[in-house]
Amino acid sequence: MSVLIFAENWDGKFKKSTYEAISYGAELAKQAGGSVTAVVVGNVSDEDMKALGKYGAQKVLSVKNDKLNAMNPSAYASAIAQASQKESAKIIVISYTYSGRSVAGRVAVRMKAGLVAGATALPSSTSPFTIRKKCFSGKGLTDVVVSSDVKVVGLTPNSYKVNTADGSASIESFTPTFSDADFASTSKETKKTSGKIPLTEADIVVSAGRGLKGPENWGMVEQLAELLGAATACSKPVADVGWRPHHEHVGQTGITIGPNLYIAIGISGAIQHLAGVSSSKVIVVINNDKEAPFFKAANYGICGDAFEVVPKLIEEVKKFKSAH
């Protein structure tokens, strides 16, 4: 069963989520016995494309077109669908990032393929093709059976590890055809939140809530995050009152994340918040209320005043970083 992976790039560079998707696709192909092709849209260096071989890609279909340098979901979906037809791919893997989400459903409709929207593991069975995903915003898990001939797997970032080995992928230039409809909407402007690690891809996330009493107290949160190479997040009430931007809100009606380490400061742990962070591998809770429900969902807890504990933690992390 041939596997096609959409190897996403941002401004010509691949990210961890791209390597996760290729590692995942390569493992799928190994299990089912088939070829592994990655499709790259945009200007990525040959060297970087060849290097996808390290993660298991045998071949790269490179789509270069001046009209496609900005992410255009419809045209990207056309390229992916045509690449999958060319390769007779039975499984299409797309990392479920923002841009992955914006193309996955389009590809699925074009290929009349069933879609697993946010897979968190390899298939538990290939016949019937069954994959686990989260549902109810992280409060539940469900096994999705895809019954169509071609299948699309949207892989949740941070849910599959990157595998590396020796290898180099061959590069083949690919020129799909595009329709006017692919360019029906046009990008006018992009606003980057520069220098920040995207929340969904961060290995470590430092998050804070109402316990911090006001937006002026976020300095220590940002400092701790910077020391750990972490992204910052917040709880819903904090975003609702405007202390922090909405794109930092993690929880049931915000972003769902699954980092290696989640540090929650002054967040009580309402069920809606837990839903968004429950798949974090390690959870640390710092709260002055020993009855805070978050402690029940945590691996490590410190019951104490955040304004005393966090500065101490910053000093300890500094010591640790200078020693390692």
Added chain:
Amino acid sequence: MKFLVCITQVPDTTTKITFTPDKKAFNAAGVQFIINPYDEIALTRALELKETLGGTVTVINVGQAVTEANIRKALAIGADDAIRINTEPTDAYYVAFQIAEVAKKNGYDVILTGKESIDYNGGQVPMMLGELMGLPSVSVATKLDINGTVATLEREIDGGKEVVETKLPFVAGAQKGMAEPRIPNMRGIMTARTKPLTVVEPAACDLLSSSVLFDSPAAKGECKMIDPNNVGELVNLLHTEAKAI
């Protein structure tokens, strides 16, 4: 201008999610269902735009008769009329297909959905609907303005935001920021009772995927409490035991 807003009902956000003993279905006993929060944002924005541009706002739902209480709530918030497609919503493709079949006949200028439902979280109905109807679609949209026959949207992308322009008709998925949901007033609640709610039967559609089993996430083990005067111990455990730093 004709607006169509797609709504679905979901368990209230405070619900403790449990499944039936055979794990084949969500346990809906005693659960309060609400309009999906993102759909409510879409509905509010449609009503705001109708107030300045004129026109009608129709809500559409794919669901069994039990969803009618929430459809009436959408009418109470201000929608003019409603359509219910009388079938169980299974996967995103099925839902999008059913809505597309109805929407194609009625010629809407603007079709809005939530960016995802908070039960299955797939987030694919807006894009699938766009594909099935041959219309442009923009999702995770935090802003929507319409000027003549052109819509300007702001959508979330990886690491930032993007301003997108598209011609009408189009499909958009609403994210927080597009509008602040409204609470129905007494007059709205009274008039909602008599607003038209049409029930249509589903069209034949292939089922491409289905949820066959449900489970609850594994519970965490005991929380290890650390003395607030010995924060160094936390750093040590995160490194040596949890291997997280």
